[in-house]
Amino acid sequence: MSVSIQxxxxxxxxxxxxxxxxxxxxxxxxxxxxxxxRIASWTSWAPVLLGLIRRSGQVVGAVAAMCxxxxxxxxxxxxxxxxxxxxxxxxxxxSSGRPSWIFSDEIDITGQRxxxxxxxxxxxxxxxxxxxxLVYRDVPVESVPVVTGRGRVTKPVGGNALAxxxxxxxxWLSSLRRTRRQGLRKHAASLEADPELVIEYPAGGTGLDxxxxxxxxxxxxxxxxxxxxPRSPVSAAYLEALLRRPDVRTITYRTRNSKLLAFGSLIxxxxxxxxxxxxxxxxxxxxxxxxxxxxxxxxxxxxxxxxGRELSAGRGQLDVKATLGFTEVPLCGVAVPxxxxx
Amino acid sequence: xxxxxxxxxxxxxxxxxxxxxxxxxxxxxxxxxxxxAFRARVPIRYSAARxxxxxxxxxxDSFRTVPFYRERWALTPGSRVITVDEAHRRGPDLIPLGxxxxxxxxxxxxxxxxxxxVALGAAHCRAGGNxxxxxxxxxxxxxxxxxxPGTLLRDPMLGYxxxxxxxxxxxxxxxxxxxxxxxxxxxxxLLQQQSPRLVDVLLSGSAAVTISxxxxxxxxxxxxxxx
Numbered sequence: 001m002s003v004s005i006q007x008x009x010x011x012x013x014x015x016x017x018x019x020x021x022x023x024x025x026x027x028x029x030x031x032x033x034x035x036x037x038r039i040a041s042w043t044s045w046a047p048v049l050l051g052l053i054r055r056s057g058q059v060v061g062a063v064a065a066m067c068x069x070x071x072x073x074x075x076x077x078x079x080x081x082x083x084x085x086x087x088x089x090x091x092x093x094x095s096s097g098r099p100s101w102i103f104s105d106e107i108d109i110t111g112q113r114x115x116x117x118x119x120x121x122x123x124x125x126x127x128x129x130x131x132x133x134l135v136y137r138d139v140p141v142e143s144v145p146v147v148t149g150r151g152r153v154t155k156p157v158g159g160n161a162l163a164x165x166x167x168x169x170x171x172w173l174s175s176l177r178r179t180r181r182q183g184l185r186k187h188a189a190s191l192e193a194d195p196e197l198v199i200e201y202p203a204g205g206t207g208l209d210x211x212x213x214x215x216x217x218x219x220x221x222x223x224x225x226x227x228x229x230p231r232s233p234v235s236a237a238y239l240e241a242l243l244r245r246p247d248v249r250t251i252t253y254r255t256r257n258s259k260l261l262a263f264g265s266l267i268x269x270x271x272x273x274x275x276x277x278x279x280x281x282x283x284x285x286x287x288x289x290x291x292x293x294x295x296x297x298x299x300x301x302x303x304x305x306x307x308g309r310e311l312s313a314g315r316g317q318l319d320v321k322a323t324l325g326f327t328e329v330p331l332c333g334v335a336v337p338x339x340x341x342x
Numbered sequence: 343x344x345x346x347x348x349x350x351x352x353x354x355x356x357x358x359x360x361x362x363x364x365x366x367x368x369x370x371x372x373x374x375x376x377x378x379a380f381r382a383r384v385p386i387r388y389s390a391a392r393x394x395x396x397x398x399x400x401x402x403d404s405f406r407t408v409p410f411y412r413e414r415w416a417l418t419p420g421s422r423v424i425t426v427d428e429a430h431r432r433g434p435d436l437i438p439l440g441x442x443x444x445x446x447x448x449x450x451x452x453x454x455x456x457x458x459x460v461a462l463g464a465a466h467c468r469a470g471g472n473x474x475x476x477x478x479x480x481x482x483x484x485x486x487x488x489x490x491p492g493t494l495l496r497d498p499m500l501g502y503x504x505x506x507x508x509x510x511x512x513x514x515x516x517x518x519x520x521x522x523x524x525x526x527x528x529x530x531x532l533l534q535q536q537s538p539r540l541v542d543v544l545l546s547g548s549a550a551v552t553i554s555x556x557x558x559x560x561x562x563x564x565x566x567x568x569x
Contacts, residue, residue, distance in 0.1 A: 042416040074440040
């Protein structure tokens with residue numbers, strides 16, 4: 001069976017007609033939407049490269065990667081080209097705790113390995129000698145054999161928090177430690193009683209203010225500086241487009257005079273819903289305490305109410321998430337120097 | 343007062359359509375009092391082509407380095423003009439990726455307009471408390487608004503934009519301010535300010551204002567129906 005790799009620059013290339021069909025078949029997260037990839041690519045200093053893997057003309061896999069240049073970033077990449085020198089970072093914007101490749105169910109581990117190697121060769125050839133290699137982020141331990149090999153460096157990174165949920169919120173609460181349970185109830189009651197606080201939890205909100213959300217997210221992330229993180233800050237346009245989708249729910253905390261205090265999103269996936277971005281205003285700037293726990297409780301209650309059995313909460317704050325019934329799924333990062341990608 | 347008839351032409355610029363300020367290509371003006379301009383450290387010669395080039399340069403650089411313009415021009419079809427309210431709302435995204443100031447440098451703007459006023463022969467203008475009147479673009483078309491020589495045109499966000507010369511016309515501070523006529527009014531670009539980057543910001547109340555050339559001073563002026 002013939003294998004072909006189509007490499008797409010979402011900034012300039014039109015959406016392939018069979019991509020939507022593949023997304024629907026595989027029930028991909030909304031972050032795979034071509035429009036969102038296009039927005040992310042235009043507004044990031046690391047443009048997106050989408051690889052579609054076809055077998056006998058049928059799309060059987062996809063890889064989303066971004067291409068960043070080491071060093072200080074002062075400019076966006078020119079339209080239609082990629083930065084040089086660069087690293088191809090296999091990471092899907094907005095994704096946390098999941099690999100950024102996807103294959104049809106009929107492709108086994110060996111098949112995935114072969115197809116991913118074909119993608120690597122095609123991508124490196126497309127980007128030229130300026131591309132020094134690849135990095136795979138958030139690879140689950142069971143998928144490591146797909147990307148490891150001679151000359152490749154594999155390192156464990158922080159795990160992904162995953163909760164297996166019971167059939168009712170009451171059962172979920174009673175499964176938690178007593179102090180945490182009491183704390184959650186107390187926080188929820190105090191927030192409900194606060195006359196100055198307005199809490200909204202719509203799906204695909206139309207009144208969402210992307211720039212305000214992006215600014216709050218930027219401020220919030222400054223509290224957690226990640227060294228050598230090449231990812232561009234999320235743009236207002238991207239956040240607005242993502243949060244307005246009907247399969248994304250956003251919880252917002254505002255004061256009566258509409259000052260945004262915090263927001264959190266939930267990717268409402270039919271199989272494994274996942275928590276998206278969370279950001280809150282610092283207490284010194286007028287923020288409120290305990291909003292994170294309240295948002296988590298509401299997300300969990302919502303997922304249980306619509307029959308969801310699993311919830312992925314992404315990386316980070318694993319100790320806090322453990323007290324809320326989440327368990328850690330170990331993840332690895334894999335670095336592939338150019339010479340090893342053969 | 344004689345004013346050269348304005349003319350608008352479309353030029354393709356970096357993939358965008360640029361509507362020029364309304365001045366003829368190759369138009370060059372020289373200050374009547376070149377010595378005064380020289381002493382005030384203001385460029386003596388005005389060139390429409392050079393003015394357009396400066397605008398294209400800042401536009402290209404803004405698309406390359408400023409998140410807001412990247413997002414706006416790449417993703418939103420239609421008009422490139424932004425309102426002052428929008429610029430306020432998106433303030434943090436007007437700072438280039440390399441970093442920079444969050445607000446317009448008022449002191450620099452004041453210094454520049456004072457020198458420019460001197461070069462125009464409106465030396466009695468002393469902006470900021472020394473007797474010079476200051477007005478906003480909203481009042482340009484108002485027949486009761488002052489337009490005495492030395493009156494300054496100022497926008498709270500953009501800073502000082504122009505001054506009434508001794509010829510009675512509103513002269514744009516062209517070494518630092520680019521203006522072009524659009525369907526909605528006059529769009530202003532600060533040519534020298536790196537951060538926050540302000541490109542094609544619509545002057546409120548400028549729907550009836552046009553851009554012409556002052557024959558006496560040889561530089562762009564804002565004209566209103568009453569001129």
